[in-house]
Amino acid sequence: MSTYAHLGDHTAKLVNEAFEVKTRAMRTLPFIPYAEGVALLRWLSFLRRVDAGCDRPRSIHLLGAPGAGKSRLLSHYAGLNPPEERNPAGTRPIPVAFVECPSDTNPKSLRSGIIEQCLPGFGDLSANEAVDLLESYGVRQLLIDEGGNLLNGGASCQQECLFVVSEENHECRNHGGDCDHQSVGERTGEG
Known part of the structure; x- marks a missing residue:
């Protein structure tokens, strides 16, 4: 009898x-629900549906060990929130944009990542x-992944990157609230 009898054949081989x-194989697997993860998914969904558009939308920062x-x-x-069908204006509404904070902590790179989510290959914008x-x-x-990269730059780089996100929130409110989004950052909880 195998020591891994409780595992499926594919998993036992890994x-x-x-x-x-093993890591490469795990990344191909679908999300496996667990209590804390499901609770966070519900909270993110609530914020998208209810809290977006508020004068001061809440942010969430996920902390945890690498991996x-x-x-x-x-x-x-x-x-779970893919782009919607193309509308009469010719755009595909994107309810959730997922970007990775660049390791160089350059505000221009962060902005380019956000733009890439809406218009791949479009180029740089102010x-x-x-x-x-975004509006x-x-x-x-x-959603900003690898938010811990902000810590790689000096104080001025950190402030500039955070300004990119807060300016978007501020500008959206000045445009009548049509562009209502929150930012969700994640970073590792090392040290």
């Missing part, structure tokens, strides 16, 4: 594989143009 092989599943959870949530783009694409929530 047990003795190298760490990289704990923070990025996987955000990615799964973004997948902060105001990026806000207008026209109906982005209600902005």
Whole structure:
């Protein structure tokens, strides 16, 4: 009798594989629900449906050890909220935009990542143009993965990157609240 009789054939074969092989295989698996993860998914959904558009929308920061599943959870949530059907204006509303904070902590790179979610390959835009783009694409929530990268830059870089996100919220309110989104950041809880 095998020591891994409780595992499926495919999983039992992976047990003795190298760490990289196991990790690659795990990344192909669907999200496996667990109590804390499901609670966070519900909270994110609530914020998207109810809290977006408020004068001061709430932000969530996920803290956890590397490999704990923070990025996987955000990615799964973004997948549950895909772009909608193309509207008469020719755009595909994107209820949830998922971007990765660049390791160089350059505000321009963060803005480019946000733009890439709405218009892949479109190029660089100013902060105001990026806000207008988010508004026209109906982005209600902005998920920022690897938020800990903000800690790699100096204080001025951190402030500039945070300004990109807060300016979008501020500009959206000044445009009549049509562009209502929140930001959700994640970073590792090391040290």
